[in-house]
Amino acid sequence: MGFLSGLCFSLEKRGRSTGGREEEADDGGEPLELFYELRALQEATNFFSESNLLSRGGFSLIYKGLMPNGQEVAVKKFPLISDQGLIEFTNEVKLLLKAQQKNLVALLGCCAEGYEMILVHEYLPNGSLEDILFEKIAHLDWPKRFQIITGVARGLLYLHEEAPQRIIHGDIKARNILLDEQLNPKIANLGMARFLHWTDPYGYMAPKYLMHRNLSVKTDVFNFGVLVLEIISGERIYDWHGRGETDFLSYAWMLFQGGRSLDLVDPSLDEWDFGEVAMCIQLGLLCCQGSAEERPDMSCVHLMLSSDSSTLPIPGKPSGVSGGIVNDNDENSFSFSSIYEGR
Structure with missing residues (x-):
């Protein structure tokens, strides 16, 4: 001791x-x-x-x-x-x-x-985003959802690029986003990064982490992309019953490909900003690309969310998620023993 x-x-x-x-x-x-x-x-x-x-x-x-x-x-x-x-x-x-x-x-x-x-x-009085978004404890209108998306992006940008040492969270999900009185998001459980449980049904983990205990900033980016799509749809990715054999991310991408992205929007939302929602869906899919190199870093994500004039790349088919495992092709992951790095 x-x-x-x-x-x-x-x-x-x-x-x-x-x-x-x-x-x-x-x-x-x-x-x-x-x-x-x-x-x-x-x-x-x-x-x-x-x-x-x-x-x-x-x-x-x-x-x-x-x-x-x-x-x-x-x-x-x-x-x-x-x-x-x-x-x-x-x-x-x-x-x-x-x-x-x-x-x-x-x-x-x-x-x-x-x-x-x-x-x-x-102490954060409004608890976790998971409780409010999925358990419907309170209604989140679109401005609040967009506020949460941009706040989480800002927190991850700090961890990845502005903190005295680079920090990889490794477990970004709705349960680890807490909300203050104004429903501003705060990322929780930084110390859990070394102790992700591959049996956790609500985490999104790459096979290379499971096999080699490696994480990368692009792991956080992927998880952020999943979170964005969950916030827009109001559905937890593992509660998704799908359309035939289609998983949630593939379904979202097919809607995007067919020009029907807004079909993904939570039906409980009465009003939303068309441009913001469409941009966030496209951004979420970009963050979930199968190759880590094709995912934006958080500085690009933050810029896209902050700019009215950003032109986003067209996303390819995202990486699948099955049984709690993200099919992540990241070749440039950081060592498990270096979850935070000296600058």
């Missing part, structure tokens, strides 16, 4: 020595601490009560907490009994220390006291 204590000490030291958003006190006085005492987190979560439980992850439990100052937080608790949980914890702290951007869920601090491993994140 010495390493974890040292890690949290570095968090505390970082809070004192840098001028970032989380570290500066509201009154201009001493910087805020990034280390939380276990007792304070126990009291904030009613001693990790089941009634405070927000979600269960592969190696973690997330609780809603209320701090004495009235701040609501999400408390992510890792079981020490899992060696993978220990690695995930340290990995996520390292990643999040390097990644601070408005479309990423903010890390507020951590606790490594006794045998507890805990991360403290900002």
Whole structure:
């Protein structure tokens, strides 16, 4: 546990020595601490009560907490009994220390006291995009959907090209997009990148990752493309019943080829911007191309979403998705041991 204590000490030291958003006190006085005492987190979560439980992850439990100052937080608790949980914890702290951007869920601090491993994140009251989009907890009109698409693209651009070290998320999907009060998206679970489960029915994973544990930025681009088409259609890709033997991506491409792209639009949408929807469908298909080299990088994606005059290439048939596996032909993937890279 010495390493974890040292890690949290570095968090505390970082809070004192840098001028970032989380570290500066509201009154201009001493910087805020990034280390939380276990007792304070126990009291904030009613001693990790089941009634405070927000979600269960592969190696973690997330609780809603209320701090004495009235701040609501999400408390992510890792079981020490899992060696993978220990690695995930340290990995996520390292990643999040390097990644601070408005479309990423903010890390507020951590606790490594006794045998507890805990991360403290900002609390996002609207939960995940998965719940709202697929479980129909609330209605998302087209402007909100487009806002979510552009926000996720901006967050991925930061991870890939603007963070102090390049970060590959590896598990972009609706479950890992959280929404704030204004339904602005924030990418969650950066530390899960090393621990994707190929049995997860809601993740999109390339065979080369499964075989060689390699990821690339183009893996994130593919997953983003799938997410875009899910947001437009309101359907989860693995809930798709298809048309005959056609999978969701092939169906979307056939509609595009036949000039009927708008048939993909969620029927619950009463109004939408024709140009934006058509552009997003075409962009989603481009991101899902079978060859990684044919997919745009996130800087191009962001430019396409931000420009009214961009002319998009015509996409070929996208890579198929079957049984949780993306048929990804990426030859330039990054090593599993280098999920984040020095610049």
